[in-house]
Amino acid sequence: MNDCLIIGGGAIGLSLAYELAGHGVFVELIDKHQVGHEASWAGAGLLPPASILGAIEPQEKLRALSHQLHEQWAKQLLEDTGVDNQYERCGGVYIARKPGEAASLISAVHQWREEQVQVDSISSQQLAQQIPQLLPESIHTELRSAYFLPDEAIVRNPRHLQALTAGCLKRGVKITEQTEAIRFKLNGNQAISLETNQGEIKAGMFCLAAGSWTQQISDLLYQSIGDKTFIKTPEIEPIRGQILLYHTGERLLPYPINEGPRYIIPRQDGHLLIGSTVEEVGFDKSTTTEAFDELREFACSLLPCLAELEPQRIWAGLRPASLDRLPYIGQVPGTTNVFMSSGHYRSGLHLSPGSAVTLGRVMRGVDPEFDLKPFRLDRG
Numbered sequence: 001m002n003d004c005l006i007i008g009g010g011a012i013g014l015s016l017a018y019e020l021a022g023h024g025v026f027v028e029l030i031d032k033h034q035v036g037h038e039a040s041w042a043g044a045g046l047l048p049p050a051s052i053l054g055a056i057e058p059q060e061k062l063r064a065l066s067h068q069l070h071e072q073w074a075k076q077l078l079e080d081t082g083v084d085n086q087y088e089r090c091g092g093v094y095i096a097r098k099p100g101e102a103a104s105l106i107s108a109v110h111q112w113r114e115e116q117v118q119v120d121s122i123s124s125q126q127l128a129q130q131i132p133q134l135l136p137e138s139i140h141t142e143l144r145s146a147y148f149l150p151d152e153a154i155v156r157n158p159r160h161l162q163a164l165t166a167g168c169l170k171r172g173v174k175i176t177e178q179t180e181a182i183r184f185k186l187n188g189n190q191a192i193s194l195e196t197n198q199g200e201i202k203a204g205m206f207c208l209a210a211g212s213w214t215q216q217i218s219d220l221l222y223q224s225i226g227d228k229t230f231i232k233t234p235e236i237e238p239i240r241g242q243i244l245l246y247h248t249g250e251r252l253l254p255y256p257i258n259e260g261p262r263y264i265i266p267r268q269d270g271h272l273l274i275g276s277t278v279e280e281v282g283f284d285k286s287t288t289t290e291a292f293d294e295l296r297e298f299a300c301s302l303l304p305c306l307a308e309l310e311p312q313r314i315w316a317g318l319r320p321a322s323l324d325r326l327p328y329i330g331q332v333p334g335t336t337n338v339f340m341s342s343g344h345y346r347s348g349l350h351l352s353p354g355s356a357v358t359l360g361r362v363m364r365g366v367d368p369e370f371d372l373k374p375f376r377l378d379r380g
């Protein structure tokens with residue numbers, strides 16, 4: 001019998017499997033399709049800076065822990081599997097051209113400084129020197145403020161997922177794809193097994209990590225528990241994000257450019273990701289011409305050389321979002337051995353190693369390093 005069955009093989013489920021297996025836990029992970037092909041694949045791989053020194057709130061501690069772990073995990077995964085996830089602590093620039101965005105940026109700068117994240121003001125001349133392809137008018141006339149954050153990092157999502165999958169297999173995790181949860185079997189409040197379309201899987205512990213689909217699985221669980229109307233089911237909604245991809249030959253940017261909710265992220269092989277939209281359209285992963293045009297216009301407003309290029313493709317993914325946009329990490333109320341890690345919204349890739357280590361401790365009966373109250377499943 002497995003010590004633990006994880007349902008869902010995105011960055012969250014795979015990271016937890018990798019972490020638990022590293023502590024000798026025998027883990028099986030199932031995915032209803034293929035592992036690493038949903039939001040975690042579709043994301044941009046931006047890892048905004050965070051500092052362990054100034055982190056006070058649990059949310060800040062989770063972010064800071066994750067930020068620290070990404071660098072360590074990238075090395076460990078490369079050593080374990082030979083797969084380079086292209087983690088790069090390249091820094092990132094944050095700019096504002098509109099008054100509203102300048103005001104939001106100032107408050108973000110205050111917050112970063114409070115958390116002891118290094119933030120350096122950068123002049124338009126310095127920016128133009130570092131990125132000669134930037135549209136001169138955008139920089140010299142429209143730019144209201146710009147800051148460079150040397151601790152920002154990036155990772156290439158598909159490579160990271162490939163590395164995590166290989167790392168899990170190397171550590172003995174059993175990965176079963178095309179396997180969908182149907183029904184839980186319980187003995188009182190203890191889950192005993194999960195019936196799937198491929199048969200029954202028994203385990204000592206279970207973790208629900210199915211991204212935007214996690215609520216469907218917790219609903220299955222509560223149906224199996226019976227009438228427990230006092231239990232509040234955690235709500236998770238899908239928020240679509242679309243990304244436009246260019247290939248520019250040589251690498252065009254030394255680091256990501258962030259402006260409000262938009263960003264341009266370079267890959268080492270000359271790809272450029274332009275992201276991303278934030279859309280409440282339910283479980284709809286289609287792409288739209290509106291998003292294509294909007295992202296293209298944003299990209300060309302900063303990098304006019306892109307106007308001569310056709311984007312290679314556009315894709316969409318569904319971010320799993322809780323109502324307050326904080327993840328659910330912890331035990332499922334009304335059960336003794338079912339856990340959840342989900343609802344990471346726009347930061348799931350960033351928060352994946354910290355969530356894995358933190359929940360991994362709880363599942364192994366070790367006290368977490370910080371208070372998990374804000375992430376409780378039954379919060380108001």
Ligand SMILES: Cc1cc2nc3c(=O)[nH]c(=O)nc-3n(C[C@H](O)[C@H](O)[C@H](O)COP(=O)(O)OP(=O)(O)OC[C@H]3O[C@@H](n4cnc5c(N)ncnc54)[C@H](O)[C@@H]3O)c2cc1C
Binds near residue numbers: 035037181214342
């Ligand atoms: C456009 C876009 C840009 C983003 N950019 C960033 C970024 O720069 N930085 C960042 O940190 N985050 C980013 N995110 C957010 C991040 O990608 C997500 O928060 C994260 O990937 C969620 O991971 P997950 O493992 O919970 O979900 P997913 O990756 O969606 O994985 C869930 C898995 O569960 C499986 N599953 C579903 N139902 C079942 C079932 N019934 N039985 C078994 N398996 C099931 C699915 O097949 C899937 O493989 C972005 C997201 C998008 C869409």
